[in-house]
Amino acid sequence: MQHDLRARLIEHYAELSALTARECSGACARPRSCCEERYCDIAVDYAKTRWQVELQPTWHKALPLMGDDGCTAAPHLRPICTAHTCEICTHGEKRGDGAWTARYYEIMTAIAEIEAVVFADAIVRGEP
Ligand code: SF4
Numbered sequence: 001m002q003h004d005l006r007a008r009l010i011e012h013y014a015e016l017s018a019l020t021a022r023e024c025s026g027a028c029a030r031p032r033s034c035c036e037e038r039y040c041d042i043a044v045d046y047a048k049t050r051w052q053v054e055l056q057p058t059w060h061k062a063l064p065l066m067g068d069d070g071c072t073a074a075p076h077l078r079p080i081c082t083a084h085t086c087e088i089c090t091h092g093e094k095r096g097d098g099a100w101t102a103r104y105y106e107i108m109t110a111i112a113e114i115e116a117v118v119f120a121d122a123i124v125r126g127e128p
């Protein structure tokens, strides 16, 4: 069961990533400018504790997980980054696009429901 739920989680994060990445690649004058070393560090910790994955640093001097074609971590291993867009962060929605916003929150809800089961122990312990 855990295996199936984790597989679904990976799918949901991949879909979320496709949804949010479109916003950034299409609309951002400074794509990836919101990346910071501390978010990479969070992703490294998260991947290790929740998924037992050791993310390897890249050549990038400022951003440990940034590669030639963008972030090298899979979407489910860097949830904060995957879920982030400027519109959601600032306004809690994509203004003027109710369908996009509805889909965003649908995926986020599905993710939260699965994570509550899969990571129950860690959530109780208050881990990231
Ligand atoms: S979240 Fe905002 S700043 Fe970051 S890449 Fe997307 S649009 Fe640009």
Ligand code: SF4
Residues within 6 Å of the ligand: 034, 035, 036, 037, 039, 040, 043, 063, 064, 065, 066, 070, 071, 072, 073, 078, 081
């Ligand atoms: S998207 Fe990747 S490179 Fe950017 S801050 Fe997040 S983990 Fe680091």
